[in-house]
Structures are given as C-alpha cells and as structure tokens.
Amino acid sequence: MTDERHSLDSPVDALTRLFFILGSPVAHVRAPVVWSALFKRYGVNALMLPADVTVSNFGAAMTGLKAIENVDGAIFTMPHKFAAMDHAEMLTQRAQRIGSINLLRRLPDGAWEGDNVDGAGFLAGLHADGVTLKGANVYLHGCGGVGRCIGWTLEMEDIASLTVHDADEERERELARSIARVSSARIAAGIPSMTDIDIAINASPVGLKAGDGLPFSVDALPPHAVVADVIMEPLTTALLQSAHSRGLKVHHGRNMMNHAMPIAASFFGFPASFDWNGAILQKY
Structure with missing residues (x-):
C-alpha cells in the first residue's frame, strides 16, 4: 500500500x-x-x-x-x-x-x-533574533493561553521586570500574582510607563483581523526597544508596522511557530535529526 x-x-x-x-x-x-x-x-x-x-x-x-x-x-x-x-x-x-x-x-x-511549548518557541525565536532578555523590562499585553505561556517562560529568564496586562482584569491580576510568588523579577499588573520598557510583546489577538486597532501604542517606547507580536498572519501587523515606522526593532509572530516546531516534533516523537526549523521555513 x-x-x-x-x-x-x-x-x-x-x-x-x-x-x-x-x-x-x-x-x-x-x-x-x-x-x-x-x-x-x-x-x-x-x-x-x-x-x-x-x-x-x-x-x-x-x-x-x-x-x-x-x-x-x-x-x-x-x-x-x-x-x-x-x-x-x-x-x-x-x-x-x-x-x-x-x-x-x-x-x-x-x-x-x-x-x-509556545513560550519555549517564543523564547528560542527571540534568542535567534539577537534579542537580549538579561536585565530587560518587559511588557506583556495579553494573558490568555499564549500570554500565560510566554509570561511563565519569561519568569525563568534573568529579566529585571515583567508587567502584564489583559482586557480581563482578573486574569491579568491572577497571572501577575502567580508569577510573583516564584519570580525574583519585579512583577506588576496593569499598563506600565512605556518609556521604561525594553521589550513590548503583543500576546493578544488584536491585530489578527483587518481594521483592528493597535493593542498598545509604541510612541513612548525608547529607541532601543523591541516590539514583538505573536500573530502569524498578517506577517507585519499594524503594531509591527507602527513600530517599524518609528525605527524600532520588530519581531514577527512566525518566529514563535518556527522555533517551537523542533520542540513540538520532539514531543511527538520525531527524530531530532529532522530539520524542522530549516532555512526554508524562514522564507514563509
């Protein structure tokens, strides 16, 4: 057969x-x-x-x-x-x-x-893109499934602070409280002063649909800030376009899936020798 x-x-x-x-x-x-x-x-x-x-x-x-x-x-x-x-x-x-x-x-x-493996893939993508997390002040917008995963993964890194925000205030506070119990970084809930943020991450679905507004403004971010999105399609969301227009470094959502693939493949039992994250995937 x-x-x-x-x-x-x-x-x-x-x-x-x-x-x-x-x-x-x-x-x-x-x-x-x-x-x-x-x-x-x-x-x-x-x-x-x-x-x-x-x-x-x-x-x-x-x-x-x-x-x-x-x-x-x-x-x-x-x-x-x-x-x-x-x-x-x-x-x-x-x-x-x-x-x-x-x-x-x-x-x-x-x-x-x-x-x-969302968080592990997101983190691997950041490292591959040359983004430094050590000592960074991070803002995470969205505390749903992917946001929680990224938040918990960031907690294991040597960041200075993590501020989480969600339209659901209870979900936002619960994530901040649970991470704060075990983290040595400063953990807060709400919207931070964006002038102090080194890495701003959209982990919400805002930007997935045509006509969506921005999940947050990039206007006050410092020139060295990195703006990341988890949305894979469109490749360049309105948020990333806004950040690019300001000259900020942007990190596309497709990085998370590409770099999570080898981790997921291992979980499903496929050989590590397979090039699950080869150069061809980066062209998509």
Missing part, C-alpha cells in the same frame, strides 16, 4: 498517521502546510490537518478525535488551549505550571499527555 502511495504520488494511504490543529478560526494557521510538507520531505507517512471547531463543539470534537485509532496527536490554537487541559490524562511539568496546553500526544499505552 505504501508503494502504491508513492507510485501515485498520493499524500495518504490506509496507514497514514493523523495530526490535527484545532482552533476557531483556523484559516490563518500555517501548521497544516508546513508540517505536512516536512512529513513528506522526510518520508513520514503522516498529515497535519486543520479542524475549525467552535467552543461549543470542542468537547464533542475531542471525544471523536481521540477515538480515531490512527490519530497520534493534536495542536491547539485560540480559543482552545485552556479547555484542552480537560482532555489530557497526563501533563508535563511545564504544562502544569502554565495551566494550558497547545500539544496533545497519544502515548504507547493509549493515554494522552499534554504540553505547552
């Missing part, structure tokens, strides 16, 4: 292993084309498929997905990273700390384990 798949240049056969990315909307996600292209390149008989699942249908979708024997894993994007926790029998230590997951894998015994 595999020989037939190759001879017909078909992407699937009856032995194909399936991975899904679940979100709503999913039209903007890059994971299906990038992961599936890399599976083909390295001879892995697998596909990454998009699943547009609303919040009200998420539980039913997960029950069905986990019942399909050739489904090996899933990736979660907005708005499912918190609800996905309920569908993991086991959690990595990192996921337990963050309180949300963006990965779920089927273990050999049939149990499902969750992890969250």
Whole structure:
C-alpha cells in the first residue's frame, strides 16, 4: 500500500498517521502546510490537518478525535488551549505550571499527555533574533493561553521586570500574582510607563483581523526597544508596522511557530535529526 502511495504520488494511504490543529478560526494557521510538507520531505507517512471547531463543539470534537485509532496527536490554537487541559490524562511539568496546553500526544499505552511549548518557541525565536532578555523590562499585553505561556517562560529568564496586562482584569491580576510568588523579577499588573520598557510583546489577538486597532501604542517606547507580536498572519501587523515606522526593532509572530516546531516534533516523537526549523521555513 505504501508503494502504491508513492507510485501515485498520493499524500495518504490506509496507514497514514493523523495530526490535527484545532482552533476557531483556523484559516490563518500555517501548521497544516508546513508540517505536512516536512512529513513528506522526510518520508513520514503522516498529515497535519486543520479542524475549525467552535467552543461549543470542542468537547464533542475531542471525544471523536481521540477515538480515531490512527490519530497520534493534536495542536491547539485560540480559543482552545485552556479547555484542552480537560482532555489530557497526563501533563508535563511545564504544562502544569502554565495551566494550558497547545500539544496533545497519544502515548504507547493509549493515554494522552499534554504540553505547552509556545513560550519555549517564543523564547528560542527571540534568542535567534539577537534579542537580549538579561536585565530587560518587559511588557506583556495579553494573558490568555499564549500570554500565560510566554509570561511563565519569561519568569525563568534573568529579566529585571515583567508587567502584564489583559482586557480581563482578573486574569491579568491572577497571572501577575502567580508569577510573583516564584519570580525574583519585579512583577506588576496593569499598563506600565512605556518609556521604561525594553521589550513590548503583543500576546493578544488584536491585530489578527483587518481594521483592528493597535493593542498598545509604541510612541513612548525608547529607541532601543523591541516590539514583538505573536500573530502569524498578517506577517507585519499594524503594531509591527507602527513600530517599524518609528525605527524600532520588530519581531514577527512566525518566529514563535518556527522555533517551537523542533520542540513540538520532539514531543511527538520525531527524530531530532529532522530539520524542522530549516532555512526554508524562514522564507514563509
């Protein structure tokens, strides 16, 4: 059957292993084309498929997905990273700390384990882009699934301070309080004086839709500041365009996914020798 798949240049056969990315909307996600292209390149008989699942249908979708024997894993994007926790029998230590997951894998015994690599990917992307975190004053806008992950990851770095803000004030305060319990950095909730900020990060969905306003103003940021966004499409959000116009260094959202891919691939059990973050991905 595999020989037939190759001879017909078909992407699937009856032995194909399936991975899904679940979100709503999913039209903007890059994971299906990038992961599936890399599976083909390295001879892995697998596909990454998009699943547009609303919040009200998420539980039913997960029950069905986990019942399909050739489904090996899933990736979660907005708005499912918190609800996905309920569908993991086991959690990595990192996921337990963050309180949300963006990965779920089927273990050999049939149990499902969750992890969250958003923050690790974001951090790896910053380092690759030459952004220095040591001693930095950081502003994090958005305390949802990806924001929490980035916040907790930043806490483990040698930053000077972290200020978090969210439209949901209770979510904002809860994240600040929980990080402050274990962090040696100054942790605050609210909107800081932007003149003191070295790295400003948008971890909210503001900027995803055409016509969105800016999640925050870049006008008062110092000339050396870095402005980062987690939104992958459009590549250059209104926030990053505004920062670029001021001559500030910008960090695109696609860096997070590109640099999280090798971490996620390892979690799913694929060889480290695969070039999951090769130069070709940086061109997307």
